[in-house]
Amino acid sequence: MIKRHPxxxxxxxxxxxxxxWSWQNRTHLAAFPGIVGAYSAKEYCSCRYVVGNPAEYCAGYVKQYLPLSDFLDDAARKRVTARGLGSNQTAAWTGPREGCQLQPQADPLP
Known part of the structure; x- marks a missing residue:
């Protein structure tokens, strides 16, 4: 077979x-979809509500190669929700000393 079809x-x-390789790294690969939304939500929240930059600047700051399917900035509650690769992540501003923190997931996505 090797000589006929190399x-x-x-x-x-x-x-x-x-x-x-995929089997050996299955736990890391399973965690990857959550990282995209979590990074975007946390960094945007910090950029916008901790540092005080404008929304347009922060949107460009967190732009990634992998696009987000949904992004919501709730300025009244200072909460940011990002959905990427099927995972929904939310970060909220907790105060001037604590900054922004990722919120625990209440229920898995359907």
Whole structure:
């Protein structure tokens, strides 16, 4: 098989190695979707409500390569909610000494 189809063999070997690597790092890979929304919500909240920058500046500051599917800035309550890769994360301003903190998830997404 190797002499007849070397490209197929190499692709199969790479696929097997990728599957093994994915299995070994499954907990890290499972946590990744939550990081996108959490980073955006926390950094935007800090930029906007702790530092006091304008909304347009903070939106550009937290822009990532992976786009957010939803973003909500509740200026009245000083809360920011970001949804990215299927995970919803909320950060809220807690006070001048504490700054912004991520809020615990109440229920998993459907």
């Amino acid at each position: 490209l197929l063999f190499v692709l199969t070997a790479l696929l097997v190695l990728l599957a093994l």
